[in-house]
Amino acid sequence: xxxPPVLEPAGPAGPCDAEDGRRFPALRAILAERSTRFGLVxxxxxxxxxxxxxxxxxxxxxxxxxxxxxxALTTEGLPVGPNAEFLLGADGNGRDVLVRTLYxxxxxxxxxxxxxxxxxxxxxxxxLVAGFFPGAADRVLSFGTDIALSFPFVVTALSLVxxxxxxxxxxxxxPVLLVILVISLFxxxxxxxxxRGLVVVxxxxxxxxxxxxxxxxxxxxxxxxxLPNVLPVVAVYWAVQLPANILAEATLSxxxxxxQAPTASWxxxxxxxxxxxxxQVQPWFLLAPAIAMFVTVLxxxxxxxxxxxxxxxxx
Amino acid sequence: xxRHLFAHAARALLTLLAVLVLTFALTRIAYRNxxxxxAPRNATQETLDGITRALRLDEPWYLQLWHYLYRGPDVQGxxxxxxxxxxxxxxxFRRQQPVTELxxxxxxxxxxxxxxxxxxxxxxxILLGVAxxxxxxxxxxxxxxxxxxxxxxAPTFVTGILLSYFLxxxxxxxxxxxxxxxxxxxxxxxxxxxxxxxxLPWLTITIAEIGVFQRVVRANxxxxxxxxxxxxxxxxxxxxxxxxxxxxxxxxxxxxITLGGLELAALMGGAIVTEQIFGLDGVGRLAVESALSxxxxxxxxxxxxxxxxxVISGFVVDVITYLRDPAASR
Numbered sequence: 322x323x324x325p326p327v328l329e330p331a332g333p334a335g336p337c338d339a340e341d342g343r344r345f346p347a348l349r350a351i352l353a354e355r356s357t358r359f360g361l362v363x364x365x366x367x368x369x370x371x372x373x374x375x376x377x378x379x380x381x382x383x384x385x386x387x388x389x390x391x392x393a394l395t396t397e398g399l400p401v402g403p404n405a406e407f408l409l410g411a412d413g414n415g416r417d418v419l420v421r422t423l424y425x426x427x428x429x430x431x432x433x434x435x436x437x438x439x440x441x442x443x444x445x446x447x448x449l450v451a452g453f454f455p456g457a458a459d460r461v462l463s464f465g466t467d468i469a470l471s472f473p474f475v476v477t478a479l480s481l482v483x484x485x486x487x488x489x490x491x492x493x494x495x496p497v498l499l500v501i502l503v504i505s506l507f508x509x510x511x512x513x514x515x516x517r518g519l520v521v522v523x524x525x526x527x528x529x530x531x532x533x534x535x536x537x538x539x540x541x542x543x544x545x546x547x548l549p550n551v552l553p554v555v556a557v558y559w560a561v562q563l564p565a566n567i568l569a570e571a572t573l574s575x576x577x578x579x580x581q582a583p584t585a586s587w588x589x590x591x592x593x594x595x596x597x598x599x600x601q602v603q604p605w606f607l608l609a610p611a612i613a614m615f616v617t618v619l620x621x622x623x624x625x626x627x628x629x630x631x632x633x634x635x636x
Numbered sequence: 637x638x639r640h641l642f643a644h645a646a647r648a649l650l651t652l653l654a655v656l657v658l659t660f661a662l663t664r665i666a667y668r669n670x671x672x673x674x675a676p677r678n679a680t681q682e683t684l685d686g687i688t689r690a691l692r693l694d695e696p697w698y699l700q701l702w703h704y705l706y707r708g709p710d711v712q713g714x715x716x717x718x719x720x721x722x723x724x725x726x727x728x729f730r731r732q733q734p735v736t737e738l739x740x741x742x743x744x745x746x747x748x749x750x751x752x753x754x755x756x757x758x759x760x761x762i763l764l765g766v767a768x769x770x771x772x773x774x775x776x777x778x779x780x781x782x783x784x785x786x787x788x789x790a791p792t793f794v795t796g797i798l799l800s801y802f803l804x805x806x807x808x809x810x811x812x813x814x815x816x817x818x819x820x821x822x823x824x825x826x827x828x829x830x831x832x833x834x835x836l837p838w839l840t841i842t843i844a845e846i847g848v849f850q851r852v853v854r855a856n857x858x859x860x861x862x863x864x865x866x867x868x869x870x871x872x873x874x875x876x877x878x879x880x881x882x883x884x885x886x887x888x889x890x891x892x893i894t895l896g897g898l899e900l901a902a903l904m905g906g907a908i909v910t911e912q913i914f915g916l917d918g919v920g921r922l923a924v925e926s927a928l929s930x931x932x933x934x935x936x937x938x939x940x941x942x943x944x945x946x947v948i949s950g951f952v953v954d955v956i957t958y959l960r961d962p963a964a965s966r
Contacts, residue, residue: 479927
């Protein structure tokens with residue numbers, strides 16, 4: 322049928338584990354995977370740099386948006402390379418690349434985590450209802466998911482951001498908030514499909530029939546019995562979806578419609594390095610945010626593939 | 637067959653209609669008070685009322701929706717909507733040009749970029765996927781999958797910039813001018829220059845896509861290679877090469893066709909980042925520029941175009957999978 326392009330996991334493997342009686346056997350197996358550990362180390366590094374960004378700023382005495390035109394730019398106005406004071410050199414405005422990259426980690430997580438969480442909540446709600454009530458409710462919600470999927474992400478995000486402009490040309494709502502909303506507007510479909518698949522399997526389990534027979538209300542059944550079975554799997558896939566959303570923020574910021582300067586985001590740092598071509602004299606201006614971006618996505622992807630290996634071994 | 641396809645076509649049309657209605661809702665939010673935005677400064681109330689009437693903002697929403705579909709997302713001038721014949725996408729006042737004409741002029745660039753990249757990444761993914769699936773867990777398999785997961789983790793804009801830095805900038809400082817810095821030369825003008833200008837953009841897209849596609853080819857190959865009929869073929873003495881490329885690959889190809897079609901559609905809606913980096917004047921760049929300058933008719937036009945590509949490709953992919961294997965697609 323019209324299945325989506327997402328590489329979505331075949332769900333049913335998950336909930337069986339939760340039924341075992343032991344609390345989280347799957348979690349232990351996931352943590353035993355080599356790629357999960359590798360990913361956790363990388364992600365730990367990223368989280369640590371996000372947390373320590375203000376410390377680095379205090380130690381170097383360079384604020385993330387502070388410009389040191391006298392010290393960090395040569396007489397021709399070109400940024401200096403790595404030296405004792407600017408460990409990774411400066412950018413075109415004489416700002417510390419290292420400090421900005423560390424602050425960029427904050428923005429990435431600050432956008433990625435809420436966006437993914439919001440998508441999880443909305444998508445799980447839709448998936449629960451669609452999976453539990455076959456027929457009209459399912460058809461309408463699945464059609465809604467199809468529609469959301471047929472909107473191209475970047476172009477739609479561009480138009481939504483373009484609409485965020487009041488009569489005076491200033492943004493109506495905070496661009497960071499808007500980016501979070503736009504990303505979750507697309508990412509929920511992934512959770513909706515995942516949850517729907519899980520619920521359809523659970524719905525036919527004996528314990529659900531038993532509960533219905535003894536007169537448990539459908540609402541209570543959904544919230545008290547089905548949701549707890551679905552939630553661990555959905556929570557695990559939160560980590561799988563997160564890097565895609567971090568990448569989405571960086572892409573929007575790179576195109577100039579996401580996080581706005583002077584706030585440091587890896588996307589807008591890379592865009593600035595490219596636009597000014599200054600990375601040709603100060604490569605770290607480009608490399609620092611690029612490597613940070615790469616490490617972050619690689620780390621989360623590794624965790625994701627560890628999870629897939631356990632929950633979905635046939636892939 | 638016919639019934640299956642008809643149901644899918646109806647669904648696709650309905651999806652497109654929903655997309656149209658949603659874009660209409662967007663323009664209504666955009667033009668919060670269009671009359672005030674369009675009116676000259678110090679306009680009298682009378683002028684404002686005149687504009688409101690001209691834009692039919694005083695009519696009920698369903699009539700406004702009809703005007704939107706018939707006249708397009710523009711606010712005045714000749715009817716240029718999708719439901720008008722010939723269908724069009726409105727008029728860009730900023731560029732003083734019909735949106736349809738504007739988009740059509742950019743299509744060759746995006747089409748060359750997307751189709752060329754598709755051919756390259758599909759070929760490479762299939763070759764690498766088959767090579768990796770020959771002996772899973774082997775040295776070859778590991779090298780290939782490391783390379784592919786690196787490609788998956790590198791954002792397009794980083795790969796693109798690094799490629800142009802090393803393969804254009806660094807090479808040209810040594811006097812090697814294999815690749816131009818950017819731009820586009822038409823295929824009919826000069827096929828060699830066309831390919832030379834598109835080589836780096838193609839490579840950029842290929843690196844981004846190969847991570848996903850190689851993995852899918854490998855997984856499906858392994859799946860098929862474990863099945864009974866392959867064992868039978870081996871028992872009959874069919875050569876390994878034929879087993880891999882003839883028997884297994886053919887069966888493993890279906891998911892790749894599906895994914896490839898949808899990915900192609902996504903790129904046709906604008907390979908936005910790649911076009912931006914290599915200065916290719918395609919649909920994606922048009923969308924970005926219009927969004928940044930607030931040219932709504934163009935932004936909406938490109939959104940509708942991309943959604944249309946997506947829905948159509950879903951349909952075409954469905955037809956192809958059906959023709960290849962009617963039983964598999966229910």
